[in-house]
Amino acid sequence: xxxxxxxxxxxxxxxxxxxxxxxxxxxxxxxxxxxxxxxxxxxxxxxxxxxxxxxxxxxxxxxxxxxxxxxxxxxxxxxxxxxxxxxxxxxxxxxxxxxxxxxxxxxxxxxxxxxxxxxxxxxxxxxxxxxxxxxxxxxxxxxxxxxxxxxxxxxxxxxxxxxxxxxxxxxxxxxxxxxx
Amino acid sequence: xxxxxxxxxxxxxxxxxxxxxxxxxxxxxxxxxxxxxxxxxxxxxxxxxxxxxxxxxxxxxxxxxxxxxxxxxxxxxxxxxxxxxxxxxxxxxxxxxxxxxxxxxxxxxxxxxxxxxxxxxxxxxxxxxxxxxxxxxxxxx
Amino acid sequence: xxxxxxxxxxxxxxxxxxxxxxxxxxxxxxxxxxxxxxxxxxxxxxxxxxxxxxxxxxxxxxxxxxxxxxxxxxxxxxxxxxxxxxxxxxxxxxxxxxxxxxxxxxxxxxxxxxxxxxxxxxxxxxxxxxxxxxxxxxxxxxxxxxxxxxxxxxxxxxxxxxxxxxxxxxxxxxxxxxxxxxxxxxxxxxxxxxxxxxxxxxxxxxxxxxxxxxxxxxxxxxxxxxxxxxxxxxxxxxxxxxxxxxxxxxxxxxxxxxxxxxxxxxxxxxxxxxxxxxxxxxxxxxxxxxxxxxxxxxxxxxxxxxxxxxxxxxxxxxxxxxxxxxxxxxxxxxxxxxxxxxxxxxxxxxxxxxxxxxxxxxxxxxxxxxxxxxxxxxxxxxxxxxxxxxxxxxxxxxxxxxxxxxxxxxxxxxxxxxxxxxxxxxxxxxxxxxxxxxxxxxxxxxxxxxxxxxxxxxxxxxxxxxxxxxxxxxxxxxxxxxxxxxxxxxxxxxxxxxxxxxxxxxxxxxxxxxxxxxxxxxxxxxxxxxxxxxxxxxxxxxxxxxxxxxxxxxxxxxxxxxxxxxxxxxxxxxxxxxxxxxxxxxxxxxxxxxxxxxxxxxxxxxxxxxxxxxxxxxxxxxxxxxxxxxxxxxxxxxxxxxxxxxxxx
Numbered sequence: 001x002x003x004x005x006x007x008x009x010x011x012x013x014x015x016x017x018x019x020x021x022x023x024x025x026x027x028x029x030x031x032x033x034x035x036x037x038x039x040x041x042x043x044x045x046x047x048x049x050x051x052x053x054x055x056x057x058x059x060x061x062x063x064x065x066x067x068x069x070x071x072x073x074x075x076x077x078x079x080x081x082x083x084x085x086x087x088x089x090x091x092x093x094x095x096x097x098x099x100x101x102x103x104x105x106x107x108x109x110x111x112x113x114x115x116x117x118x119x120x121x122x123x124x125x126x127x128x129x130x131x132x133x134x135x136x137x138x139x140x141x142x143x144x145x146x147x148x149x150x151x152x153x154x155x156x157x158x159x160x161x162x163x164x165x166x167x168x169x170x171x172x173x174x175x176x177x178x179x180x
Numbered sequence: 181x182x183x184x185x186x187x188x189x190x191x192x193x194x195x196x197x198x199x200x201x202x203x204x205x206x207x208x209x210x211x212x213x214x215x216x217x218x219x220x221x222x223x224x225x226x227x228x229x230x231x232x233x234x235x236x237x238x239x240x241x242x243x244x245x246x247x248x249x250x251x252x253x254x255x256x257x258x259x260x261x262x263x264x265x266x267x268x269x270x271x272x273x274x275x276x277x278x279x280x281x282x283x284x285x286x287x288x289x290x291x292x293x294x295x296x297x298x299x300x301x302x303x304x305x306x307x308x309x310x311x312x313x314x315x316x317x318x319x320x321x
Numbered sequence: 322x323x324x325x326x327x328x329x330x331x332x333x334x335x336x337x338x339x340x341x342x343x344x345x346x347x348x349x350x351x352x353x354x355x356x357x358x359x360x361x362x363x364x365x366x367x368x369x370x371x372x373x374x375x376x377x378x379x380x381x382x383x384x385x386x387x388x389x390x391x392x393x394x395x396x397x398x399x400x401x402x403x404x405x406x407x408x409x410x411x412x413x414x415x416x417x418x419x420x421x422x423x424x425x426x427x428x429x430x431x432x433x434x435x436x437x438x439x440x441x442x443x444x445x446x447x448x449x450x451x452x453x454x455x456x457x458x459x460x461x462x463x464x465x466x467x468x469x470x471x472x473x474x475x476x477x478x479x480x481x482x483x484x485x486x487x488x489x490x491x492x493x494x495x496x497x498x499x500x501x502x503x504x505x506x507x508x509x510x511x512x513x514x515x516x517x518x519x520x521x522x523x524x525x526x527x528x529x530x531x532x533x534x535x536x537x538x539x540x541x542x543x544x545x546x547x548x549x550x551x552x553x554x555x556x557x558x559x560x561x562x563x564x565x566x567x568x569x570x571x572x573x574x575x576x577x578x579x580x581x582x583x584x585x586x587x588x589x590x591x592x593x594x595x596x597x598x599x600x601x602x603x604x605x606x607x608x609x610x611x612x613x614x615x616x617x618x619x620x621x622x623x624x625x626x627x628x629x630x631x632x633x634x635x636x637x638x639x640x641x642x643x644x645x646x647x648x649x650x651x652x653x654x655x656x657x658x659x660x661x662x663x664x665x666x667x668x669x670x671x672x673x674x675x676x677x678x679x680x681x682x683x684x685x686x687x688x689x690x691x692x693x694x695x696x697x698x699x700x701x702x703x704x705x706x707x708x709x710x711x712x713x714x715x716x717x718x719x720x721x722x723x724x725x726x727x728x729x730x731x732x733x734x735x736x737x738x739x740x741x742x743x744x745x746x747x748x749x750x751x752x753x754x755x756x757x758x759x760x761x762x763x764x765x766x767x768x769x770x771x772x773x774x775x776x777x778x779x780x781x782x783x784x785x786x787x788x789x790x791x792x793x794x795x796x797x798x799x800x801x802x803x804x805x806x807x808x809x810x811x812x813x814x815x816x817x818x819x820x821x822x823x824x825x826x827x828x829x830x831x832x833x834x835x836x837x838x839x840x841x842x843x844x845x846x847x848x849x850x851x852x853x854x855x856x857x858x859x860x861x862x863x864x865x866x867x868x869x870x871x872x873x874x875x876x877x878x879x880x881x882x883x884x885x886x887x888x889x890x891x892x893x894x895x896x897x898x899x900x901x902x903x904x905x906x907x908x909x910x911x912x913x914x915x916x917x918x919x920x921x922x923x924x925x926x927x928x929x930x931x932x933x934x935x936x937x938x939x940x941x942x943x944x945x946x947x948x949x950x951x952x953x954x955x956x957x958x959x960x961x962x963x964x965x966x967x968x969x970x
Contacts, residue, residue, distance in 0.1 A: 007652050008649045010599075010648065010649070011645040011648075014603075014641055014642055015642070017607075017689075018634065018637070020689070020692060020693060020696055021634050021637075021692075022631075024614075024617075024692050024695070025614060025616055025627050025634065026627065027616070032228055032272060032274045033700065034272070035268070035269065035270070102241060127245075128241070128242075128245045129245075132245060132246070132270060133270060135271050135272075137228035137242050138228070138242070204831050204909065204911030204926065204927045205831055205925070206832055206911075206914070206925045224705070224707050232559075232561060237554060239912075272701060273701070273702045273703070274701045275703070277706060277707055278708060279690075279703065279704055284702075285690075285702055287690075288686065288690055288704065288708060291682075291683060291686055292715035292716070293715070295682055299678070299679055303668075303671060307671070311661065312660070313661075314659075314660035314733075
């Protein structure tokens with residue numbers, strides 16, 4: 001009697017597997033979610049790229065919603081993303097902090113001169129140590145930090161204008177609406 | 181269109197790491213035990229850039245930086261567990277090739293014992309039934 | 322023009338595959354005239370599928386750069402050999418090869434004599450259905466004959482890591498195995514469909530399980546061999562999802578081989594054997610899905626595309642789901658099977674199947690667990706080599722132990738033979754233990770697990786040799802089937818020895834060295850003697866030469882190369898390897914280092930001494946050889962034709 005039921009078991013397993021794989025097809029398996037979401041942002045104090053005597057401290061922006069963009073001139077995705085960042089900066093919605101990740105400072109300055117500078121401040125992470133503390137594993141990556149200094153979102157890949165309009169911008173506006 | 185571009189870019193980024201570029205790490209420790217720990221640890225941490233390689237085998241920049249972190253932390257006397265925690269705090273459980281024997285991945289580690297026990301029971305019950313079948317055969321004869 | 326013929330062949334092949342399925346459904350015991358048409362349709366189907374595949378090869382050979390596939394995977398400067406093998410070097414071409422192999426195996430059904438003709442016809446119908454599904458997939462989503470609007474002057478070349486003889490024949494071997502399991506699948510589905518489930522039929526299909534299994538064994542082994550010498554770090558198995566995907570059908574096929582023995586000879590475990598036959602092919606299709614859909618992160622994946630993934634998933638769900646529904650509805654439950662004692666060949670075969678099933682489930686669990694968690698929104702994790710290495714111990718040690726004993730047991734039980742067997746096994750166990758301990762003393766460092774697995778492996782070999790010798794001395798013939806079994810089991814032991822010893826005794830060191838420097842690793846001196854730049858047909862290279870000596874005597878000269886392929890802008894590493902029965906010497910040239918030593922350019926170089934590593938592949942060759950010997954057993958070669966069966970068409 002029980003055997004009559006057991007023989008259906010393989011079919012059930014197959015159905016479960018098929019559902020799993022169907023879901024799996026639409027997951028982005030290459031992106032690793034950040035463990036920092038909804039956690040206090042790690043400290044970020046680094047010399048400014050354009051003004052090395054001056055220290056950039058993320059904590060200074062407390063009370064504001066901030067975009068933290070990780071970029072470098074060796075990263076082809078970052079270069080493609082740059083016009084979008086310029087457009088975002090023009091909106092003046094939120095400051096963009098541009099963490100310059102293991103870059104050649106000279107090349108970085110030249111690039112900004114040529115293509116425009118969307119960043120409010122550019123902490124220069126030559127060794128990549130701060131980036132490790134932020135769990136950065138590639139560039140470009142963009143964090144959205146709320147008024148409390150908590151990381152609320154991480155975007156891994158170059159931001160397109162669509163991404164900005166449909167995903168990031170609404171979130172920034174929503175976070176700006178939150179009380180301090 | 182832009183989405184497609186995204187996909188192309190992302191695959192470009194991913195393609196930057198290829199299996200064929202081999203990282204040969206020449207980090208040396210004066211202490212053989214530390215060397216062994218270093219080797220074991222870097223082989224068990226997954227590189228997030230080239231996601232099919234351990235940080236020991238990956239030639240990506242990130243892997244180099246993380247290897248340097250591991251080496252430094254071993255030298256400053258951190259334990260393996262502390263180094264693993266350091267990594268998971270920053271990159272999540274994904275970085276561990278050896279899943280934790282806790283929480284949502286405990287089942288993985290219990291699986292071999294549970295399966296073997298279950299299959300022992302199945303084996304014994306089938307053999308019991310079958311050896312009874314012999315006796316019945318003989319009785320009929 | 323040729324590409325259009327390719328398209329035409331593809332379309333005709335698809336149409337005839339559909340025709341096979343339809344005719345196969347129409348065939349029944351009364352009207353055999355459909356059967357003749359069915360076999361004609363099959364022959365034409367095979368002709369068109371082969372034509373399509375040959376046309377693709379021709380396009381690559383003549384470098385027709387109006388075809389996208391040729392541009393992406395071939396180059397004017399490629400050697401002819403790699404122009405041909407590019408036909409299965411990427412997604413579209415390899416899928417076409419999958420179809421060609423599927424057609425080849427369908428044709429092989431004509432050779433299956435002594436099985437009711439209706440069963441063959443119904444199997445051809447299933448095979449036609451499979452072909453139709455996969456050809457539709459090829460034509461609609463992955464057509465290799467698509468033309469480009471603008472014709473480039475040269476192509477991008479085949480992925481350089483694939484430009485290697487072992488890698489070139491690895492996919493055809495693997496596919497002959499994977500797809501070969503479609504025959505037991507089709508036959509079993511046909512048996513369930515017609516309800517004609519004779520024990521004799523299962524005996525006749527045994528070679529159709531063994532031959533794909535041989536190909537799969539060799540195919541996986543070749544892949545592992547390739548990884549060992551081509552990837553340059555001396556590893557041979559990485560527990561990568563795609564490797565696991567190839568291992569799963571192999572485990573299912575191995576279980577099937579063993580349970581089939583119990584079913585065909587003793588009528589036992591019938592419904593389990595039927596299920597395994599379905600599973601072996603199901604896991605093959607699953608593997609193909611995992612490689613081609615990109616659901617799992619893997620080095621080996623073809624470029625992923627969700628629409629392709631969805632298509633194969635649908636094929637997988639339909640084919641396997643259909644077979645399993647038929648199985649659930651029609652498998653004979655009340656099948657009376659004979660009894661056996663707790664210590665008998667039947668019981669160890671059962672044990673073997675249960676242990677292999679545990680192994681299969683563990684590999685599957687480890688491979689799919691990250692996907693399950695992610696699909697449930699529980700975060701992202703990794704399951705890597707440390708996990709698999711650990712859990713495999715739970716299965717491999719009992720498998721080795723019971724193999725040493727199990728291969729000696731008789732059907733039904735021991736009877737009078739019990740005492741003699743006990744003595745004989747005890748003798749070989751004692752001998753194996755002594756040998757292991759001697760070995761351990763000589764080599765000094767041995768862990769407990771290594772000792773146990775080495776002792777069990779040697780025991781397996783001794784226990785097999787005892788029987789072979791006994792028959793030799795008594796001048797009796799052992800029979801191909803038995804002899805093949807022992808050879809394959811010796812293969813398992815040799816493999817296990819290779820794994821355990823190469824793992825335990827390996828000496829690996831990575832150093833920053835300059836030209837002229839000597840490094841000692843594992844008792845060998847590696848002298849870095851020269852470094853030169855060179856150019857080959859389609860790549861540039863840096864070659865480093867190492868003279869290896871032991872006790873002041875030169876053993877060999879090793880060359881390690883870094884190659885750069887301009888066609889694809891990628892580089893590869895070629896390790897310098899000196900193979901030996903007892904040990905391999907392995908040198909890999911790394912990168913030039915930013916630091917200089919005494920004013921000279923330093924390079925990172927990895928030196929390895931890996932004892933017994935070749936035994937891993939030697940073992941797999943023995944396994945395959947055992948299978949080959951077994952199919953020559955006269956039980957499968959009876960020429961007499963039973964009533965109702967048909968001669969070759």
